[in-house]
Amino acid sequence: MDKKRPLILVTNDDGHAAKGLCKLVTLMRTLGDVVLISTDEVMSAKSHSCSIHNRIYAKLVREELGFKEFRCNGTPVDCVKLAYQKLCDRWPDLVVSGINHGVNAATTVVYSGTIAAVVEACMNGLTAIGYSLFSLDPDADFDHLDTAILGITQKVLAEGLPKGVCLNVNFPKRCDEPMKGIKVCRQAACRWVEYFKEFYDENGECYYNLDGTFESDDILPDTDLWALHNNYVSVVPTCFDWTAHRCIEPMKDYELLSVKP
């Protein structure tokens, strides 16, 4: 690999055959050397889980000038950990994850393997971006995203990101109108509302399947959901400090409670 070109580590949570991943690899190879590590299986909703008790395998399945592809039996977080420590011949200049088939805006980030990979990279001091499309269609059209992805990626490669901050980028689904632009915004406070369908198995035992709908009660103009619903790209600077800082002072009265055994 050419040490003068940036090294870009690519991963995702939709598995190695996903169309969004292929698109992302194609775009990233125009910008630098690429190490691709994808999961053997689809890892949607695996969140930040990692394999602390399992054997983790990573197989080199393809190698070309400036490109290596590995497949891994672990989670997206395992992929990032293993790749930058063991599989890359130098420190990656950038980690990108996606393009996810499905939106990772609002509170859905909590469940996402795509975003977990990005956050994991960020926690380890790597510069990282997650890309997701607001469509679950496995054959979704990604071609309208080229300029935006290349532009954002080049800017991040050139300027870096603040310490402890990664980017969560979501794209609206292709429609008749071209996308209107980019909005830098906050994560909306919306959520999945799940419901459980009851079934009975072959032994007469009850089991449940999880299903759900996405409910939005926070689509203000400064949110990622507003941006997507209005045909903008949403860019959310994302961190892994979950502290509700505004609550620390008001809750100081908890310090008056006894802890005597």
Add this chain to the structure above:
Amino acid sequence: MDKKRPLILVTNDDGHAAKGLCKLVTLMRTLGDVVLISTDEVMSAKSHSCSIHNRIYAKLVREELGFKEFRCNGTPVDCVKLAYQKLCDRWPDLVVSGINHGVNAATTVVYSGTIAAVVEACMNGLTAIGYSLFSLDPDADFDHLDTAILGITQKVLAEGLPKGVCLNVNFPKRCDEPMKGIKVCRQAACRWVEYFKEFYDENGECYYNLDGTFESDDILPDTDLWALHNNYVSVVPTCFDWTAHRCIEPMKDYELLSVKP
């Protein structure tokens, strides 16, 4: 169940037999009616993963006055979702998770199934607390925690918590001195530093096992790690908004990038 007593939903990620869970159930039963739902297996490091493709079973294994115990084959997040929607006869007044065998302070929250259960509850509008002990010992001593857990839980039951905020409570390991008190603090920016050990399997194929150490470069007096290292209980008000708000304005120049297809 007595509808005048608070209903407390209890879960964890260490499985149904964990000593910390038994302790928490015993304490909660002095405060209200309890529905316990624990996982069949240990679910450490499962983070916020949930079962979108699997059958979820929940078996009632014990029922007494004011107490029901279920076991579930899902993740801690599945347990919370299923329990408040399908297994509780009324809206739980409180969800508690733990007492985890192992610290969930600093950045380790990202991996924790215990904290994921708490965050999931919070996302669904439930009041929720996670309790963890800074010891991985399966036979750890939890008896020094009774007063603190009862005090914090009673205060939360009486006063509630701000919308979108849950509590992440960690306890120092028992030592010769009694605990000094409670600190309301922020999540430290520390992290797990992992390394991979290489092995070869029976077919000569290389695989990795993940191991790691906890590294702390942010043990300032306002952090949870400082509190724990100084024999205080740490209470971190925790939210699920991952936006790095301070970065939104400085990054507005991303909006100048082209998105033309």
